[in-house]
Amino acid sequence: MDTITELDGELIVDRAQLIGGDWVPAAGGELIDVINPANGELIASVPRGGAEDVERAVQAAERALPGWRDTHATARAAALFRWAALVEEHADALDQIESQEVGRPHWGLSPMAGQIRFIAGQADKVQGLSLPTYQPDTLGMTLREPFGVVGAIIPWNAPGPMFVTEVASAIAAGNAIVIKPAEDAPLIGLALAKLALRAGVPAGVINVVTGLGREAGAAIPAHPRIRRVGFTGSPATGAAVMEACAKNLTPLHLELGGKSPQLVFPDADLDVAVPAMVTGITLNTGQICAAGSRVIVHRSIHAELVDRLAAQMETVSVGPWHQPVNMGPLINGRQHERVLGYIEEGKRGGAELVTGGGRPAGEDFARGFFVQPTLFDGVSPDMRIAREEIFGPVLSVIAVDDEAEAVEVANGTDYGLVASVWTQDVGVAVRMSRRIEAGQIGVNNALGSGVIGGPFGGYKKSGFGRTMGADSVLDWTQVKTVSLRGAAAPQL
Structure with missing residues (x-):
């Protein structure tokens, strides 16, 4: 098979991006062509989203966040385990989609289902600490809480594994995410998001905005209500993302390549x-x-x-x-x-x-x-x-x-x-x-x-922060210290 046409109805929604559980066009109505790099032929077209689409996605994520954040961690993990099972069930079709848009031949067994399962196993292991106190009637503790609405931008070279690495970790922690895949290889991310919905991840928890980096991509770190960002790409673009995050004091993870x-x-x-x-x-x-x-x-x-x-x-x-x-x-x-x-x-x-x-x-x-x-x-x-x-x-x-x-x-x-x-x-x-x-x-x-x-990330201009390790879900949480003092005991 040299096209993915017959997969469209199953995993690909033609000319649509995912916002709030709905498959919608770009606000501006424009499209981006996804080209087969082996022959220059058209594979599919996706919406050319921009800042307005990112805003719609943030609003959808904000609506979905309270319910997902307050879903207990074992239930969130169960949704991820169901997602992993569907990814494994559709492994061949997903491999064909990614292979064609990236241009790579078959690599062997896909890591994506295993990645999601590994992350799902961390979802209900997010724990705080009991802290010592000066008074015996006071309890001290830390809580790990999600950031809220978060964002991610991923490149085209391994878009499927990168999609699940960012999305699974973020939502396992209780966040809702807006993610922009690369315009050269957006199809696998859209297919994975469709399977996540089928697995029971609520609408609006995962939002996939397709578009160009300078438009949809730039709108994510610049958005004042996105509370944490993950970016994988070149050092030059990473520096621009970091500058945009700095204006809103948005925490950031960067993975910026290597010369190994x-x-x-x-x-x-x-x-x-x-x-x-x-x-x-x-x-x-x-x-x-x-x-x-x-x-x-x-x-x-x-x-x-x-x-x-x-x-x-x-x-x-x-x-x-x-x-x-x-x-x-x-x-x-x-x-x-x-x-x-x-x-x-x-x-x-x-x-x-x-x-x-x-x-x-x-x-x-x-x-x-x-x-x-x-x-x-x-x-x-x-x-x-x-x-x-x-x-x-x-x-x-x-x-x-x-x-x-x-x-x-x-x-x-x-x-x-x-x-x-x-x-x-x-x-x-x-x-x-x-x-x-x-x-x-x-x-x-x-x-x-x-x-x-194994935690994955770089030194120097290869970036900072780590993914894929035992702390991958913790990285999408923030720490709150709680000091709890009870009322004075009644006099007998």
């Missing part, structure tokens, strides 16, 4: 490391914030590693999402030009192009936003391809002479999201885990910790 290093030491098991590193940079066509885009290798094994990486990258098959391939296209024409521009920059900057470096040849790739898996050697840490997030399947190899230089190069960018260390030496693994500035360190794996419930 992979440190390869002389004792590394290259039979394991090489396939993992290639998968790490070609999965989702390199459009993953955690992608390991810099290989920092000890000079003694540098030549062997480059040869093996090149050979492995040349086995990566490329094609549209519905074919049994390893890698699909980039998301859109703007991103295609950007990635190809970085490849040209690498050549001009003096790096050695080992393999890839352009669009795949053939009629099958003429209309889509395809690019070859690309490997550069001879990269120096000051080159743009070694410092800036490309968000494409471009891997840079930097040779170093010792452990200290490896750490210096690894920490020598503005980012600090994920890092990988390839070694059999426990001492090296421990030292690197402590010295590398990143929110996640993977030893002998390529995309982070690979654990259930």
Whole structure:
């Protein structure tokens, strides 16, 4: 199947966004086309919402909030568990929707149902503390309460998992949410929201406003009655979101990408490391914030590693999402030009192009936003391809002479999201885990910790705050201190 047309009646409401439980057009009546990045063809159209639509969504969330906030936590969890069951039941259809709008081939078992279940299990574990007091007739305690109406803005690279990460955590805590998915990939979020309604999440608790970032997206952090915001995207946009939140003193979580290093030491098991590193940079066509885009290798094994990486990258098959391939296209024409521009920059900057470096040849790739898996050697840490997030399947190899230089190069960018260390030496693994500035360190794996419930977030310009961990619901709550003194005891 190469279209999602037959799924429209089941999971997609044509040309509609979700506000207050109703599927409605944009206030201005305009539409945005969602394009298949493999061939440039129209998949669907969604409303071009704006500030007026965000205001309508906030009002709907405010109406829904008291009832949902006051629903006991175990009942909220039960609704999320039902949502997870429906997501699992429709896993194939959801995968096809996201695969087509993002352009990625099938990844395997979707994490979304598991993510919702993990979060649902936290909903009735939100607890306060008993506090000591000066007087024996006084009780002291803390309460954890939802912020109220909250907002989120998510990108296009993994829109389904990001949607459930933000929405499930926020509503598990008792908030009502207004979320804007990326205009390039809004369909999976709309489908997930439809299943949440079917699971019994009340109308208005989840509101999905589709639109452009500079319109609908900008209206969320600027809204004075949105009490907390989550944003995932680029540092430049994150800074603008933070500035807008600052005007209203709105608490904010930011996840802003990375330039993740992979440190390869002389004792590394290259039979394991090489396939993992290639998968790490070609999965989702390199459009993953955690992608390991810099290989920092000890000079003694540098030549062997480059040869093996090149050979492995040349086995990566490329094609549209519905074919049994390893890698699909980039998301859109703007991103295609950007990635190809970085490849040209690498050549001009003096790096050695080992393999890839352009669009795949053939009629099958003429209309889509395809690019070859690309490997550069001879990269120096000051080159743009070694410092800036490309968000494409471009891997840079930097040779170093010792452990200290490896750490210096690894920490020598503005980012600090994920890092990988390839070694059999426990001492090296421990030292690197402590010295590398990143929110996640993977030893002998390529995309982070690979654990259930590992908090995810960054250091430096990769952002602040954490998602996905055991505190993900707590992060959507605020703390209230209560001092309770009883009336004086009657005299006998």
